[in-house]
Amino acid sequence: MKMHLDEKIWLIISFGMIMGFMFFTGYQTFVLGMGPPSEMETIDPQRVDETAPFDEPGVYQIGENEYEVVMTLEIFSFNPGEIEIPAGSTVHFTMTSKDVTHGVQVAGTNMNAMVMPGHVQRITQTFREPGEYLMLCNEYCGTGHQFMATTITVK
């Protein structure tokens, strides 16, 4: 099949662009450790309250400027509801759902993860700037979905 030179150039650029995207995505994921939240640990969704660490949800300091937030999600709230941390803290969230699928997102950051019943989800976020961050549920979970939100106060 005869192809014009400009078509060949176009297709090579197209191919190169897609490969470039793949290269950067792979580099960020596997070399820089910036992969998407993909926790493999599972949990019995009907026994969340009795399973550690979710039997005691809360904010725990685990190092200098480092916190772990153990969080359960259920319609239509986050537990713990209020989170307060100093500016510059790195927060490791460990989350699961007690009922349906939820999504947790903090507006103004890259923190965004699905939280599903039966699965533990982990995501880490550093809050450098002080302020009030809006944390909301971004997966439709029922009538009160639009009220499922809380704030993270960074001082």
Add this chain to the structure above:
Amino acid sequence: METARNISFTEKANKVLGISPKDAIISKSYLLVAFAALLIGGVLGLLQGLNRAGLFNLPTWFNYYQVLTAHGLLLVLVLTAFFTIGYFYAVLSHNLGGLLPKVRKMAWIGFGMKIFGFVLAVIPILLNQATVMYTFYPPMAASPIFYIGLVFIVLGVWMCAFGCFTQVANWRKNNKGQHVPILSYFATGVFVLLFFGSIPVAIEVFMIIPWALGWVETINVLVARTLFWAFGHTLVNIWYLTAVSAWYVVVPKLIGGRRFSDMLTRVVIIMLVVLNIPGGFHHQIIDPGIAESVKFLHVFMSLAIGFPSLMTAYAMFSVFEKTARKKGGKGVFSWFNKLPWGDVRFLAPMIAMIAFIPGGAGGIVQSTNQLNQVVHNTMWVVGHFHLTVGTTVVLTFFGISYWLVPFLSKRVLTPAINKLGVIQTIIWTTGMIFMAGAMHWVGLLGSPRRTSYTTYFDNATALSWDPYLFFLAIGGTLLMVGIILQVYAVVYLMFFAPKGETEFPIAEVENHATKTPYWTEKWGRIIVIMLLLIAMAYVIPLVEMIINAPPGSPPFQTW
């Protein structure tokens, strides 16, 4: 020999006399349902847009989430499926010498099953017993009637797929060694995808029904979600492939040109069919329970689809330039003026193609891991599919309707309706720029999708999104005007336009075109490659999800 001569006689008669009334009524019925769904779905969309902007309160007996579920079901399932089937059955009838009586029967049975299934699915939505969105993720459990309705819709689609395969197989038997005409080749690709792509969702629904009925206590939430997206992702590309068929074959004819290389067109179809299904995890990039390496593989498969689309982009602009220069077009860009911008049959699909430049680019960007994490489940995604499906696909469908409907009704497109169509296209484009533009922007700021109007207890960040949502409402209002004009045009062309013959526009290949190799006709081989790729993408993660499954979830009704 005798039958062969008969076939070619009926084929010729079909071309000269136009579509037989028995075939025309099938396509007309499908198109009428499609545009009725557009009208109702559009009204529901407007209600949502106004609610989302805080301008309008929906009553408790028909709340935002019910409206949204119905809007999704009507537009992503009914409008697109009925249009696609109506269009391709007209293609099969026109290309292949009229539909066989048994194929006609299959199309009608499929029609009946889909309508029956749709009615079953809509009743619980109206009763607020299936407010689960068209994605119906377990463990939200709708009324079992809703899922039974979905089963009938899928069976109806399969009936039409087998009708297409029967028709094409019969033509090939009578025309040994010949290539299936290009639009029927597109139809084959689309129905292969419709059939194989809907198998995962059928399995999912059969998992859900005993659970929703209470016969089984729990369900594997992640497996259900994964099966849904194996289907959902494919569906998106089925619409796209349908639109692409008109770009490659119909648009060149309308502008007075020849179509791009037959071989390359068929290669693009094969690539879209083969690469399609194994990409579904790009909807699940931030899900737990799926390894990073598997997600990376699916991102690769998803981006690979970008390649045939970039081939298409080249092909289209090459045809435009060649045709315009033949008509005396000059300069680097001024040949653009030689294109028939005043002809809605060209204008609508042309804008559709242009919309796919930002639409496709946005798709590539949001499929990559880290960028996906920024926009997943935000209004950005809603903006993305209103640009791709709502503009690229739907505007192409609108463009098709201005010749397909009069072709079927043996009427003609009048200059007045053409003008109306041009105005409609401009209104639609403006509306989408406002709506999809605002959605993309506010999504980047973090505003979530599928959420009724809220300020999150007067949160300052959430309040700052309101101006963008207001633009969304303006766009939505314009789109409603566009829908009314479009539905009027379809009804007029179907029942009231002056009688006459309308041509089914199919462009010829270039005179010196190289011969297409016959391997492109070996669908068995293509399907085997497709199944191998699907297995590569899905077997390991699905086995993993089943073997390492957590205890399942009971049903919840959270609305």
